[in-house]
Amino acid sequence: MTEAENVAPQRRPGGRAAKVREAVHRAVLDAVAEHGVAKVGIPDISRRAGVRDSSIYRRWGTRENLVLDVMLTASERTLPLPDTGTLHGDLTAFATALIAYLDTPLGNGLARALAFNTDSDEIAAARDTFWDTRYHANELMISRAVARGELPNDTDARVAIELLIAPIHFRHLLTRQPADAEFVDQLATHVICALRPGAG
Template identity: 80%
Template sequence: MTEPENAAPQRRPGGRAAKVTEAVHRAVLEAVTEQGVENVGIPDISRRAGVRDSSIYRRWGTRENLVLDVLLTASERTLPLPDTGTAHGDLTAFATALISYLETPLGDSLARALAYVTDSEEITEARNTFWETRYRANQQIVERAVERGELPPDTDARQAIELLIAPIHFRHLLTRQPADAAFVERLVTHVIGAMHSVPAKRARRT
């Protein structure tokens, strides 16, 4: 029996809900690449995906929820973890990859979506899940550096990653200054130096 279009989505692997989600995600990524995140609209996504807009609203609620969900999901598959053998090399490779990613339509759209989207319970949960996933993956860079004796044992991995990525996002979104190799070298050197001079556990007690 054919499932009616307005039936509640069923969470089963390979089921209709999964196919709808895949089609909608693909349509959003196509639209973002072609016309930018600010021009993405649900009627266009509905047409591209071959899915009724009522189904999209029922699943995601708002255009902002939809766009951010798609961008976060796609971004989790990018920026592989570097392993160069040194903290300086790993942080340099990660920073360089992030800069390149932000220059792509997907990366730029994600950064702008995270900046302008209005918070809701769903948005907050999606954003927190995304960043926690990224932190857990990237903390291996710091953990390996600690094991090699390149960083202090009480280094806060999350703080180190924040110190690295914040200036990159700042330049990309606000100042539009170049983030070239010289900038990356200065940034990585500063992050490593900061972790040696102010270990995170002492910083939290002050």
Template identity: 65%
Template sequence: MTHAETTQRPGGRSARVREAVHQAVLDVVIDEGVDKVGIPEISRRAGVRNSSIYRRWGTRENLLIDALLSASERELPVPDTGSLHGDLSTFASNLIAYLDTPLGDGLARTLASISDSEETRSAREAFWTGRLQAVLPMITRAIERGELPPDTDGRTLIELVIAPIHFRHLLTREHVDHAFASSLAATAIQAVRTAPSVSPPR
């Protein structure tokens, strides 16, 4: 066995374990719902010891968020339509469709319902930081095209688009569709374009 093989095998096994555990989580969410995800069941389905799962993820909540974040990154690619409104409305439409799936609904409910602790706060923060970093290129491209002011707060713009979608999905259960997504995108863009600049405190 070569040195390259010995150095690559642990990483390869680690990746396989993560993939198997993630798939087991997604299978349980799809088959039985997010509330049924438990580490003993995930261990059985993935063929991975309980102790290995606890050592890597620490808690059920951390495992759920990691698996569902990975799934959302695959299911919610960042669009590049050539315009900011096109990007935001497409992203919003894709989010609406994703939240109507067992995985998307499970993710939203997990993030909304997990109890506050140091570990869960860190997991929640890591999730939203990761999602924000993934979608910020839409804002960067728009600034480069001259569609937005250079000092645009990208996080605020993204939140203006996605917050009403999550609100309707989790709380009011109102109907949302592509027309709603397009309207949200237009309203959010107008809001950040017209927002007064705030001078830094002296």
């Protein structure tokens, strides 16, 4: 019996669609965990979920749209927001957690799925919402630093977060260079220098 079939049938209209979506999402996550995002295929997902592949194509259109939707939904949990008492400590803790997350099947799959080119307005909107949520959740790191006098009052929190995470994603997706503790320490220092005149 599939996960979709195991859900109680007494649901409001639209319940079947929700069950199908849940079954497909679980199938994608299982496939990603087993052999990585690059090898996820709709025929395999159809078999795992017990859903016709025509239904999957009708709802998501392409394999890329499907994978990105699943990765965005599964990654709704925000990385824990550190509060070490210093900006350098917070940036270091957050970067370390992000690196560890990207080394998991889900994190790696999300990073690669976000890099897909899609022509779906729905998926583009989901991607924008995902990043807006991440930026908003982590703005507190920057506002705390401003309140402590570690950063200027006009610091752009979004830019600050981008300065921190961009090199991590670059190494993870492109150069495959290690992102060890020394790299993280240097990265946090460089971000602070970029944000605070005279820092360093």
